[in-house]
Amino acid sequence: MRLKRYIRVLGIFVRASISAQLEYRVNFAVNLFGSLLLAGGTLLGITILYSDGTPLGGWSYRESIVVVGLFTLVQGYIGAFLYPNLNKIGEEVRQGTMDFNLLKPVDAQFLISSRNINVFRLTDALVGAGLVIWAASGLENASSIGALLGLCLIVTALTIVYAVWFMLSMTAFWFVKVGNVTELFNGFFRAGAFPVSALPGWVRLVFTFLIPVAFVTTVPAEAIIGRWNAGSVLGSGVAAVLLLGVSRWFWTYAISKYTSASS
Amino acid sequence: MRARLNKTWVLFSVWFAHMSAYRAEIVIWMLSGAIPLIMMAVWIGKARAAGGHTGGFNEQQFAAYFLAAWITQQLIVAWVAWELDYQIRQGHLSPKLLRPLDPMWEFFAGHYSERLVRLPFMLLIVFAGLLIVPGTRLTPDIWHVLLYTLSVTVAFFTRFLIAYCIGILAFWFDQATAIDDFYFVAAAFLTGAFAPLEFYPPALRAFIEWTPFPYLVYYPVRVLTGEAPGPEIARVFGVQLLWAAGFYALRSALWRRGLARYGAVGA
Amino acid sequence: MSHTDHSTTPVIQVRDLEKVYTVHEKEPGLRGSLASFVRRRKTLVRAVDRISFEIDAGQMVGFLGPNGAGKTTALKMLAGLLHPTDGFVRVGGHVPKERRTEFLKNITLVMGQKQQLLWDLPALDSFLVNQAIYEIPNDEYQATMREFSEILELEGILKKQVRKLSLGERMKCELAAALLHRPRVLFLDEPTIGLDVNMQVRIREFVAEYNRRFNATVILTSHYMADVTALCKRIIVIDKGHIVFDGDLSALVEEAAPGKTVRLELSENVSDERLSFYGKLTSREGLFADVLVPRNETSRLAARMLAELPVADVTIEDPPIEGVIGTLFAGTNRQAVDAVPAGAEQAAR
The missing domain is CATH 3.30.70.980 (YebC, transcriptional regulation domain)
Known part of the structure; x- marks a missing residue:
């Protein structure tokens, strides 16, 4: 019953978002162009990295393109779902309008995470998915089981990204002046455009455990190209559940400390 | 003349005070522009896998190149497209237009003084980078630093003007910031922040040479790291000044036309 | 009104001034959105529709009219922010849209909530920027600041961060910043909006004092009738882009409420x-x-x-002025155009 209500609310948000954005019709063309540019640029980068004919961190050119595809897909997910919602938290805390979210009879974390959807940024996700499918279709070791597992790992990856992004934007409850913390994620996530094994020694460890970029693109890509190992699959699941749990705890903690703006 | 000097001084000192209030945010922006640092790691990884060097670069040379590229990228950052877009659409440009001073100079003072806020943190990162890759030498001598300072100043002004031209487009339509995003993506791959241009396919490199992009990062980096011989430095300065002048003229033309449209987009 | 005095040209001359905007229209709902995505309907809006008037030096004139009547658009064209679609405007002999330095140094436009003050710094810093930009000599700057501090009671608020000031304090600083260069022509767009009554009175007194001291020309728009009745003898009523009345406040009362x-x-x-x-x-x-x-x-x-x-x-x-203006806008405005008193008709030429 509860789930049904949430799905209905979500549906209303989606419709309203589409309706609002169709007002800006140039957006569609602009975003599609942007997606192609991003994917093209990242592909160009990979091409340059492979120009001397040696593999990158043990990955072939085609295999790397699966990573590029996933990278673009996640960018689209961030642009369409996370950015338009979570980056408003700071502003709402400052203006005191956060109060309205807390007063509604729907889970407030759900509410502030799902109100707006930037439909046009889904072009990134489409281009990314296209790249993954195209690159994987030419690989011998790609299988339907791998693809299925990859799909599951994409879901855990998106969960991880959501949890990290959510926690970063939650800092707005304390640091009113730092409105751009989520840009930190954007900066480091650039490393997700390459297989994590391309990075030297300890940098690889940083991007696996400290900043879980490896779980977002490399691990699902490994499954898709048929090279997964139980350790990282399990790690991805654990990381997702753990981070989601921590983000939930962080949220309850943040609102318990929340003093609404008085002005 | 004295009035002009005074104007410049007051603008810069007040804007420096303003920017200092945002130092935490500025540090985050600095960290978010991490592409050269990430690419440094990737290319060093590649050099190691290839047995020490690839394409004529060894670990230390990659480190020097990308540290210099990172500094350069930090010094030419411009967000004026976003600021202009916002102010045009919200009508906040109006108070600035009432003053007998082109608003560009205030934006410029803001950007320029922000570099000073960046500086201490930048030196910290560079120092850390030099420690992490032992044996790295960023620049041969002080002369190269001075020449680089000139070169990167022109590069900054060019990037600022490009962003300004893009921001002015907000007079006509409400997607100006998206165009700045395009610029950002293009710049990430064409300025040399991603890889030294030596690694680009020859045809692509020939094309890039005809754009302003390599003169924003790649060539200033070559000046700083001492890779560029004297004649090349002279040529780089010439081309840089040409690009800056070109975008200056373009922004003046766009500005005049844009003002006639002001207010038509809400405000 | 001294419109018969031909020895001096009016400070502000406006003839057949016009501003036309294009706007998009959309039906509500998702279907409407889709329809307008495919095909966009455009309509022309005449925000200001061929208005004409003249204002002499030292006059204080009130612009009245309902929201969206075109008051602000007209004011922004006079200040050079908006380029007119058509018509003739001169302010102090200058064409506003050219935004020449001599013109800008002679005018100011105060817009209710739009701030020119730097948010994170004390107001004094913004004043210093204005001093430099307007090239105000130090002694003149000091003198002006002394006067303003006295009348507006700025003591103690100039060194506080602007973000920490109350709305009233901020408005006082805005006003001081906007008048620091002692402009001869003032465009005040809702200068008292959102302020409490005390603060409204203080701002009003300040504007009156400024007008006396510098013989400044003032055009004022306000939602608060008291602002207008206290400051302006002459009223220009704008509705739907047209001038429906131009003349003495008392004549307006007489015409609209006989x-x-x-x-x-x-x-x-x-x-x-x-x-x-x-x-x-x-x-x-x-x-x-x-x-x-x-x-x-x-x-x-x-x-x-x-x-x-x-x-x-x-x-x-007398019936309250709000009511009078109300009846003016309630359908009878076209007749009111014919009923413009003789003095105003002259002004409109």
């Missing part, structure tokens, strides 16, 4: 019919009654009421 209200307190009950004999009975509650009578017969009829009715007390009042 009657006065005789407010009676009776000592014993009198029938409504008997009261209606003298004029229009506008309200009646027990022994209290309001009778609206023609303006030029007010004293005669009031005297008759006193003599013929059991009156305990009587007062004679």
Whole structure:
């Protein structure tokens, strides 16, 4: 019953978002162009990295393109779902309008995470998915089981990204002046455009455990190209559940400390 | 003349005070522009896998190149497209237009003084980078630093003007910031922040040479790291000044036309 | 009004000034959105539709009109922010849209909430920026600051971060910053919006004082009728982009409300019919009654009421100005154009 209500609310948000954005019709063309540019640029980068004919961190050119595809897909997910919602938290805390979210009879974390959807940024996700499918279709070791597992790992990856992004934007409850913390994620996530094994020694460890970029693109890509190992699959699941749990705890903690703006 | 000097001084000192209030945010922006640092790691990884060097670069040379590229990228950052877009659409440009001073100079003072806020943190990162890759030498001598300072100043002004031209487009339509995003993506791959241009396919490199992009990062980096011989430095300065002048003229033309449209987009 | 004085040209000259916008229209709902995504309907809006007037140096003029009437658009064209679609404008002999330095140094535009002050710094820093930009000599700057601090009571708030100031304090600083270069022409767009009554009065007094001291020309728009009645003798009423009235405030009251209200307190009950004999009975509650009578017969009829009715007390009042303006906009505005008094007609030429 509860789930049904949430799905209905979500549906209303989606419709309203589409309706609002169709007002800006140039957006569609602009975003599609942007997606192609991003994917093209990242592909160009990979091409340059492979120009001397040696593999990158043990990955072939085609295999790397699966990573590029996933990278673009996640960018689209961030642009369409996370950015338009979570980056408003700071502003709402400052203006005191956060109060309205807390007063509604729907889970407030759900509410502030799902109100707006930037439909046009889904072009990134489409281009990314296209790249993954195209690159994987030419690989011998790609299988339907791998693809299925990859799909599951994409879901855990998106969960991880959501949890990290959510926690970063939650800092707005304390640091009113730092409105751009989520840009930190954007900066480091650039490393997700390459297989994590391309990075030297300890940098690889940083991007696996400290900043879980490896779980977002490399691990699902490994499954898709048929090279997964139980350790990282399990790690991805654990990381997702753990981070989601921590983000939930962080949220309850943040609102318990929340003093609404008085002005 | 004295009035002009005074104007410049007051603008810069007040804007420096303003920017200092945002130092935490500025540090985050600095960290978010991490592409050269990430690419440094990737290319060093590649050099190691290839047995020490690839394409004529060894670990230390990659480190020097990308540290210099990172500094350069930090010094030419411009967000004026976003600021202009916002102010045009919200009508906040109006108070600035009432003053007998082109608003560009205030934006410029803001950007320029922000570099000073960046500086201490930048030196910290560079120092850390030099420690992490032992044996790295960023620049041969002080002369190269001075020449680089000139070169990167022109590069900054060019990037600022490009962003300004893009921001002015907000007079006509409400997607100006998206165009700045395009610029950002293009710049990430064409300025040399991603890889030294030596690694680009020859045809692509020939094309890039005809754009302003390599003169924003790649060539200033070559000046700083001492890779560029004297004649090349002279040529780089010439081309840089040409690009800056070109975008200056373009922004003046766009500005005049844009003002006639002001207010038509809400405000 | 001294419109007959031809020896000096008016500071502000406006002839057939026009501003036309294009706007998109959309039906509500997702279907409407999809329809407008495919095909966009455009309509032209005449925000300002061929208005003409002149204002002499030192005059204070009130722009009145409902929201969206075109007041702000007109003001922004006078300040050079918006380029007119058509028509003739001169302010102090300059074409505003050219935004020449001499022009900008002579005018200012204050817009209610739009701030020119730097948010994270003390207001004093913004003042220093303005001093430099307007090239105000140090001694003049000091003198102006002293005067402004005194009249506006800026003492103690200039060194506080602007973000920490109250709305009223911020508005005082805005005003001081906008007038630091001692402009001769002031465009004030809702300068008192959102302020409490005390602060409104203070700002009003400041503007009046500034006008006296520098013989500055002032155009003021405001939602608060008190601002306008306190400062401006001349009123220009704009509605739907047209000037529907231009003239003395008193003439406006006379034109739009040709009657006065005789407010009676009776000592014993009198029938409504008997009261209606003298004029229009506008309200009646027990022994209290309001009778609206023609303006030029007010004293005669009031005297008759006193003599013929059991009156305990009587007062004679002008109808409130808000009500007058209200009736002007309520459908009768086209006739009001014909009823523009002679003086205003001259001004409109």
